[in-house]
Amino acid sequence: MFPVSLVLFELIVYITNDMMQPAMVEVVKYFHAGIEWIPTSLTAYLSGGMCLQWLFGPLSDKYGRRPIMFFGVCFFIFSCLLITFTVNIKQFILVRFLQGMGLCFIGTVGYTTIQESYDEKTCIKLIAIMANIALSAPLFGPLGGAFIIKICPWQGMFVGFSLIALLSLIGLFNFMPEPPINKKNNITSINLFKNYKFLFKDFKFLCGAFSIGFANVPLIVWIAISPVILMSKDKLTMLSYAILQMPVFIGLIFGNFTLSFLSKLKNLEDLIKFAGKPLVIGLILAVCSMFIKVHSSLFLTTSLGIYAFGLGIANPCLTRITLFTNNFRKGSVSAIMGMITILILISNIEFSKKIFLWKGVNAFNFLNMLNGFLWLFFIILFFKQNRNNLLLLNNIKKK
Template identity: 35%
Template sequence: MQRTLITIGRRQVIGFCLALTAFELLTYMASDLVMPAMLDVTTELQADIRHVPNAFNLYLLGGICLQWLMGPLSDRWGRRRLLLIGCAIFGVACSAAFAAHSIEAFNLLRLLQGMGLGFVISVSYPALQEVFCEADAVRLMALLGNVALLSPLLGPLLGSLLLQWLNWRELFLALGLVAAMVWLGLYAWMPETVGVIRRDGQHQAPIPFSLKRTRQRYLALLGNRRFFGASLALGLMSLPLIAWIGLSPILLIQLLGQTPLEYGLWQMPIFSAVIVGNLILNRLLVTHALPELIRIGLWPLCMGLVALLGCALLAAGPVPVVASLALYGVGLGICNATLYRLALFCTEDSKGLVSAMIGMISIAVMGLGASLIAAIGGGTRLDFFALLSALGGLTCLPLLHGFLHDAKAASTKAQ
């Protein structure tokens, strides 16, 4: 691939960020927008209610199916080409859900739609990190996190309102049409970051693709204790939130008898809190190092999870549970983008492959963890959900302690 000088003007930067934001929002909206209708989906397709969380977890697992391949291929063929392919696959899978006539076909399409999430993580995130410097990249990751959180924040509420006029099939068709428009935006504005020289002189050279070499690089990453611990911690840290997204339709609508609109309103305090955490992160980035930001974020995160344990012991109702999740969400908003950046750069390997590995590990932890919580009764009672989610989230603490201790030791040695 020819090495050229990358010149990204202000207009292209804005267009690229907007197109990337739209694609990320769309990949999350494909899940959250239809969550209020999932009981209708299972009824129409004559399926068991257990498919409500299963469909969500399949979407998450779809995000890791091809990440192992997407990252290395984007290192070889370029980020832009791979992301356009991913957006096209996502749009076709959404449109095809309009014609699904069995729960098996629906779940397969959920898996394919989830692959769009994999392209976001393993292809677009490295491109973002390569275009911008460290501070700007962390800010943009946090802001992208805010936009992505608009989906679980507004998705259930918007889905409840749209279901007054549309059915779930028409919702998926609309998502497919929007994906086509996003594809055009990416085609017009996304720059290529592989095989080009940046204005600051840095260069991400194309890396020849080899299955054997790729396997060796992945095994080397798994042997990197700091990297593996940070990736596991990313998944465990987000597990309570993911479990809530998957099980809250059953807990609130099926068990507590709330309407889909009320269900949507209950999401707002939790995801607003995560956005507040991201905004706090944006302010603190100027004066604090990244490991210090994680230590700050762990205070509200741990307090929220401990409060969630208290809700489980006292068999509390939805108000204390949602309040505890909101407090936890503030800490998650501070820690998530920060830990991702530290994990991405604790190894010298190419960022496409590293980002893919982070995504595979963290999403697998979230998807399998949420499935386990659902399987052992997290969707049968609110206090069971609170107990299992809190315990799952708190397991990230030993991993974070080890990661931060190693980071401090490495920093001291470098000085």
């Protein structure tokens, strides 16, 4: 019941964004703001998810995962209710930033507890299953958002989100385990600096963290900017927009199902290498959509679906292997991983928005392909560093 309660909170944190992205067209109209605020909503959300991970990770190492997780869920519920009182777009974006802090607790606290509580094979299978449940947010979120915004004000969505988050809080309170706590951890600014300095000097860890960030960029920037591409530029209806999202997230779900099956047969490194082919090929095909004159939007989303299939396999494996590249406290390691990933995502969302508004969808697709090649570059460095470490270890053993 702990994974069920955690994935319910993850689902509602994600769906808060995925249902709001199509509804953002109505939100900017409500506040009499421009369409450039639509991607900014996701930027603010991710910024909130990054800003305090550096603190919540060490706090959960010292005081335990449970109390930090409870605080995070309660704060998310409060922010969902607070946003209904906003009166202009700037206040709305500020509260979206506060809501995004809920992301801090999913990876840094919740999934770290999963990683610590299960062996590698069980953990990978469990995370793949949880990911499939969580992925119903981006798959059905746009459809749900498009439907709900027609029958009730956007403020009503957030009241519903807060009620579902309350159910998650009850489940976590009753079922969340508490891994062993090291109360000797002394959380001071000097110690935090020393700890994070150690992690930033770990080249292999950094390669893994950067590869996670660049792998996720095309998916996240698509979620952020696709309402502008499909509804504002191509003049599609909200329903057509939601339907066109389906190939992307179906690909992601199939990737996770494939991972669940292949995890019994292959090691993590082989799974990542296997996933790299569809991940990069899908982004190359997305660039080729510029040559398609008919149904180019469908070709684009299908190409991104191929990319997403590879991402669904690679992401859980890469997260696991990067988290355990060293013996450092996992709350702190997860926090830095999350911060690096979200910083890469935020910078790419804003840059992609400017590139799209300047040069259109073709330049947007080219930038996504470039991020795919950056993932490939860092993953090659990651595995090369891993082999060097193994050779060094074998030489020490021989001596």
